[in-house]
Amino acid sequence: MKVIGIDGGATKVSAALVEKDDSKTFKIVGNIEELRYQDHESFDFEFDPCDFELQLKNLPIDQNESKQGNIYLQTILNIIDRFDGMNDTYISLAMPGVKSKDKKGIMAMKNGPRLPNLCTLLQEKLGSTSKISQLESDSDMCSWGEQFSKDGAFRNIQNAYYIGGGTGIADGLKLKDRILSFDSQSNWIAKTWELKTQNGTNLETLISMPSINHADTKLLYDISIQIASLIFERVTTIYEGWQFSYGLDREIQRNHQYCGTLIDRVVIGQRLSEFLSSKQGHKYFNIICGHFHKLCSEHSVILKEHFCSNGTIKKGMLHLSKLRESPIIGLGAKGWTYVK
Incomplete structure (x- = not known):
């Protein structure tokens, strides 16, 4: 077969x-x-x-x-x-x-x-x-691809978050060396399409590729800040529970079995990775890294020491995947x- x-x-x-x-x-x-x-x-x-x-x-x-x-x-x-x-x-x-x-x-x-x-x-x-x-x-399968491809970014990593950008946003998790479906963990973490910004805008609509493809320079900067903020929300939700950073139309609990876990790598994939790797998009990747560094540094010594070094994000913490076929x-x- x-x-x-x-x-x-x-x-x-x-x-x-x-x-x-x-x-x-x-x-x-x-x-x-x-x-x-x-x-x-x-x-x-x-x-x-x-x-x-x-x-x-x-x-x-x-x-x-x-x-x-x-x-x-x-x-x-x-x-x-x-x-x-x-x-x-x-x-x-x-x-x-x-x-x-x-x-x-x-x-x-x-x-x-x-x-x-x-x-x-x-x-x-x-x-x-x-x-x-x-x-x-489709989101879960991106994570599986990063785990089971020879060149996958989840291999030899215990804890990781995947954010893939296309028509929508794909969310993936690997915690304590296990690939986890967001659906199976929905009592403590929400998918990107569920989240709303402070002004009520759907976060997925704001940061997915249709928005990026039609954005001017100012909006691309704002989108970069939002992507960094989403990554930071994932890091803190996994480490210490839901922080109410976004609007959400359902109840979600703070405590969960993975509290205390620090992400080893954030993998950015699909067309979002292609854009951020491009000549035009690389400066926005730097903006994402810079704002994520700022959020970690201001939040706690633990996050700063884990994610940051010499005034920037540690090499490889935010990884642009080239595995489009994941x-x-x-x-x-x-x-x-x-x-x-």
């Missing part, structure tokens, strides 16, 4: 065959294939998802949303077919959005149609020897755990 890792985003799906070198290392074999939803002949360019809060309240799916969802389904099937994946294949698929309790469907999505029965619909189309078990979190490798690694 082979494993296909499929990274489903808001605008496209990317996929590749993933093989294992050993139990701790996985790699992509061959090319990464991509298909855009909008290239489907029936794609509805006028489709606009209903209000996200209403989606969370199970607003019924209308005919237009159902048709758009079918295009997403067909696009996924088309990319599976490129790898001859209809038979003797495990399909490891990540999609954005809020998953159903059994992780087999998408109950809410900001940038696309809901697909509450996605896994069932895919399994009906696949041959009897191919299988999909559940939908994975979610696909992560999906492959996760998929192989289901293959007997």
Whole structure:
């Protein structure tokens, strides 16, 4: 049996065959294939998802949303077919959005149609020897990729936070040498899309790539400060519990089992890393490092000594990952755990 890792985003799906070198290392074999939803002949360019809060309240799916969802389904099937994946294949698929309790469907999505029965619909189309078990979190799979790729930034690190920037923000955690899903730790830490700034702006909307791509110099500076502040919030929430730094529309507890843990590395990934590594973006990476240094230095001696040295952030503490394929490798690694 082979494993296909499929990274489903808001605008496209990317996929590749993933093989294992050993139990701790996985790699992509061959090319990464991509298909855009909008290239489907029936794609509805006028489709606009209903209000996200209403989606969370199970607003019924209308005919237009159902048709758009079918295009997403067909696009996924088309990319599976490129790898001859209809038979003797495990399909490891990540999609954005809020998953159903059994992780087999998408109950809410900001940038696309809901697909509450996605896994069932895919399994009906696949041959009897191919299988999909559940939908994975695209954020979690970035962390898995950084852990199980030969060049991953989570390897040989006990405690790390991952922030990946694309259409939205991917959050990942590794604490006490274990990859943790934000969903499994939601009683004490919140995903970026849940957080609001002091003026009520959604933090994910503010700091993700659509905002960065259209920002002027002043706004890029403000976004850099916000990214540094978010990283600092992650560090302090892990070390000493939730600090009420952002608005959050649910209760969250301060005490948790990882209190007292200091992050060894912050990994910045995906298109956000590409931007901050570029000639234009590097100065904003320096702004992020400078503001994070300021926040740590002012907060406590412990944080200053752990993260800072000689008036700056210690080398490697804020790491710009070049592993753009991390979610696909992560999906492959996760998929192989289901293959007997």
